[in-house]
Amino acid sequence: MSEIMEQTIEQSRAERSAPLLALSGIRKEFGGIVAIEQLSLDLHSGEIVALVGDNGAGKSTLVKIVSGVHKPTSGTIRLEGRETSFADASAARTHGIEVVYQDLALADQQTVYMNMFLGRELTRGPLKLLDRRRMIDDTEALVKDLDVRIPSVRSTIRDLSGGQRQGVAIARATRWASKLVLLDEPTAALGVAETAKVEELILSLKARNIAILIISHSLDQVFRLSDRICVLRRGQQIGIRETARSDKNEIVSMITGLH
């Protein structure tokens, strides 16, 4: 084998194994409260990692750290190998990181297509007029591609069901996330059929080689979707398991500390 070929193979191996996101020694205190003691976690493109733990375990705090809402008290965040510190959530967004919350950050009075571009509206001409045509076409194509079933991209958000709204929120994350989507209990308020639809959308993000970190209280869901599971208990990182090599009993005892 030529030296160049060997180098190329070596390089692609390194690229495959290099994590998209590497968290190491993350600690977060709020005043005297330690929300996260010490957490280290790698996330690869096309991988779904579930973050589980009881109420107050520190899950949402971690999502907020990765999405630029909070700064860690200590520890480092590396994105594609580079140490990163996001000034705020919009800085994280410019790095291809999007978040979907349970209590969706959608504007209720606005249309689906305007929500898709909230704060990032497409404009045309020197007067920067809203380019509604382009936003509508773009949203229609995306919604069709992802099979999000809504009456129209001109529908107002408040007229949609919970599942349809969550579909719009995930479509928006898909539209903008080039690297990583963080989902904080995305199906907590949804029924069975709506949850199934949202899970399909999450798998379509994975198929697009996006890395996904999902918080869920449903272990059934965690076992349906994830490649790995990271367990937190009262701010402590208890362990990380490969989903295929674990089971619900093991994860429950890690979450509760009971055997």
Ligand SMILES: Nc1ncnc2c1ncn2[C@@H]1O[C@H](COP(=O)(O)OP(=O)(O)OP(=O)(O)O)[C@@H](O)[C@H]1O
């Ligand atoms: N902004 C804040 N100021 C002070 N304390 C906070 C803040 N945010 C979170 N905490 C505390 O940090 C701890 C972890 O909270 P966090 O919201 O991360 O938990 P969680 O795992 O997401 O829980 P849940 O499952 O209930 O959503 C809790 O004790 C919480 O009270």
Ligand SMILES: [Mg+2]
């Ligand atoms: Mg939470």
